[in-house]
Amino acid sequence: xxxxxxxxxxxxxxxxxxxxxRCDPISEHNxxxxxxxxxxQGPEFLTYFQNEAQLEKSRLLSDRFSAERPKGSFSTLEIQxxxxxxxxxxxxxxxxxxxxxxxxxxxxxxxxxxVL
Amino acid sequence: xxxxxxxxxxxxxxxxxxxxxxxxSSTTLSNIQWYKQRPGGHPVFLIQLVKSGEVKKQxxxxxxxxxxxxxxxxxxxxxxxxxxxxxxxxxxxxGFQKLxxxxxxxxxxxx
Numbered sequence: 001x002x003x004x005x006x007x008x009x010x011x012x013x014x015x016x017x018x019x020x021x022r023c024d025p026i027s028e029h030n031x032x033x034x035x036x037x038x039x040x041q042g043p044e045f046l047t048y049f050q051n052e053a054q055l056e057k058s059r060l061l062s063d064r065f066s067a068e069r070p071k072g073s074f075s076t077l078e079i080q081x082x083x084x085x086x087x088x089x090x091x092x093x094x095x096x097x098x099x100x101x102x103x104x105x106x107x108x109x110x111x112x113x114x115v116l
Numbered sequence: 117x118x119x120x121x122x123x124x125x126x127x128x129x130x131x132x133x134x135x136x137x138x139x140x141s142s143t144t145l146s147n148i149q150w151y152k153q154r155p156g157g158h159p160v161f162l163i164q165l166v167k168s169g170e171v172k173k174q175x176x177x178x179x180x181x182x183x184x185x186x187x188x189x190x191x192x193x194x195x196x197x198x199x200x201x202x203x204x205x206x207x208x209x210x211g212f213q214k215l216x217x218x219x220x221x222x223x224x225x226x227x
Binding site: 033035040041042043044045048056059091103104105106107108109110 | 117120147149151158159160161164204206208214215216217218219220222
């Protein structure tokens with residue numbers, strides 16, 4: 001399977017704990033995005049990378065959120081000191097920004113976080 | 117910051133009826149994309165529009181990008197039960213950078 005892969009698919013944690021999600025994009029894609037989606041809402045932009053550079057981060061994100069893409073391939077999203085409001089589906093998407101491509105986002109299945 | 121709104125939030129139609137969802141951005145867009153998300157699934161790309169006033173068709177689906185590049189619409193002719201899901205528009209700034217998703221329109225089709 002050469003699609004976008006995310007793990008874990010589900011994570012239940014207690015408030016105050018740290019969690020980390022991993023995303024493996026489509027191999028030839030140089031852009032990687034993280035979105036958060038709650039029930040009944042559209043995906044909310046968190047951050048995106050072009051290769052290993054983090055080009056933009058949402059101002060909505062607190063300092064508890066950090067994302068990395070150290071070698072321009074997989075990415076991790078870490079949430080420190082989780083709060084109940086962090087409960088959501090965390091979606092990763094990748095795209096190719098090269099000339100001739102539409103910039104279409106390919107989404108993974110998501111990582112669902114539940115904070116108790 | 118950029119905001120993208122969609123109306124209606126929800127629509128329930130009988131199979132065979134038409135459906136339209138409208139998307140409005142607070143800022144001018146360089147491009148707009150449309151995605152469909154089935155219940156329990158992830159968003160799946162449908163189409164991208166780039167040019168002012170552009171109209172594209174995919175079988176029963178017609179997509180339009182407004183002249184001012186601040187609004188868009190998706191029209192489905194003769195809905196089928198397979199059209200059930202939430203339809204999101206997503207507006208892009210210059211350079212195909214981040215996409216800001218709309219609030220979505222949830223479509224339910226009864227047989």
